[in-house]
Amino acid sequence: MRLDTRLQYAEFIPYDVRHPVLLPRKHWVTKLVKHYHEKGHYNSGTNQTLSSLSTKYWIIVACEETIEWEKECATCKRRKAKNAEQIMTPLPTNLLKLSLRSFARAAVDFRGPFLTKQGRGKPWQKHYLCLFACLASCAVHLEMAYGLDTDSFMRAFCRTSNRRGLPEEMISNSGTNFVGANEELCKLTRQMIESSKLKENFVNKVVKWTFNQSNAPHFSGVFETMIKAAIRTILAILGNADITDEELLTAFTESEYLLNSRPSTYQTTDPEDDVPLTPNHFLFGQEEEDLYQK
CATH class of the missing domain: 1.10.10 (Arc Repressor Mutant, subunit A)
Structure with missing residues (x-):
């Protein structure tokens, strides 16, 4: 038809x-x-x-x-088809606790290696970036670790605790160096509590260590983002130059200062608006301009 x-x-x-x-x-x-x-x-x-x-x-x-x-x-x-939308879960309780100082609750992670020259006729050495991130102020502290073993991390942890204060709670992945450090701290804590006469004062200094699940980097979004930003700034500072241990340590501190100078909120182009808070405000207690003037 x-x-x-x-x-x-x-x-x-x-x-x-x-x-x-x-x-x-x-x-x-x-x-x-x-x-x-x-x-x-x-x-x-x-x-x-x-x-x-x-x-x-x-x-x-x-x-x-x-x-x-x-x-x-x-x-x-x-x-x-539309892209799948990730359902965001509520923030964990360790990110929502209030603290009176920075690095009271911190996260730690390793990256590297960085090759440094030791002198004529000497082999190059591998050094690693040990990043400590404050969960409250989003500030970072960069330390240079001389290995991936437990002893190297314990020395980096002690240097950070001496300058930033002993953290109350630590978060990390399930790396063997972090697990070994936790065991060493627990063993040291038990020995000092049993032998020390200042038992009541030392109990408040016990570090609570929380390990994320294995093969789950999305559980560590707080410090994984900071690690990526730190590596990017360090490579921008160093480039392809042959560096020594001293130059690498200086690059770590410069990267730390740049990351801690980032604004925590949106920064407008209006000069009359208030200056947004940065992690350095919480670390120094004042603006950077006032710090240099004093």
């Missing part, structure tokens, strides 16, 4: 266009919509598919038939 259209006397138009084949809806023959949809390389919309069909066929309620097939097309489903 063919349809009589208002173009039946237009002899310059092909016969199939003037008298298209009439097809019912929801019939297996009508599935030829698939052919014209694929002919448009899956990129043609509904109107383009209907235009191609009208050159030979007339489908009853063709628009709805075309839309139904587009919903069944696997290629269109993949092309039009």
Whole structure:
């Protein structure tokens, strides 16, 4: 069956266009919509598919038939699919506790190695970046570790505690050096509590250590972001130069100062607006300009 259209006397138009084949809806023959949809390389919309069909066929309620097939097309489903949205869980309790000083609750992570020259005829040495991140003020403290063993980390942890204060709670991944450090601290704590006469004063200095799950870096977003930023700034400072231990340590401190100078909130371009807080405000207790003036 063919349809009589208002173009039946237009002899310059092909016969199939003037008298298209009439097809019912929801019939297996009508599935030829698939052919014209694929002919448009899956990129043609509904109107383009209907235009191609009208050159030979007339489908009853063709628009709805075309839309139904587009919903069944696997290629269109993949092309039009929306990206999955990550459901953000509530923040853990250790990030929401209030503290009166920085680095009371901190996280630690390692990166490296960095190769440093030791002198003529001596082999190059590997050193590592040990980053301590404050969970309250988002401040960072960068230490240079001379190895990945437990002893090297314990020395870096002692240097940080001597300058920033002993943390009350530590968070890290399940690295062997961190687990070994926790065991050493627990062993040292038990020995000092048993032998020391100042038992009541020392109990308040016990460090609580929390380990994240293995192979789950997304649990460590607080300090993984800081590690990436620290590596980027250190490489920008050093470049491809051959460096010594002293130069590497200086680059660590410069990177630490840059990271602690970042604003914690959005900074506008209006000079009359208040200066946003930075981690250095919490570490120094004043603005950097006032610090240099005094």
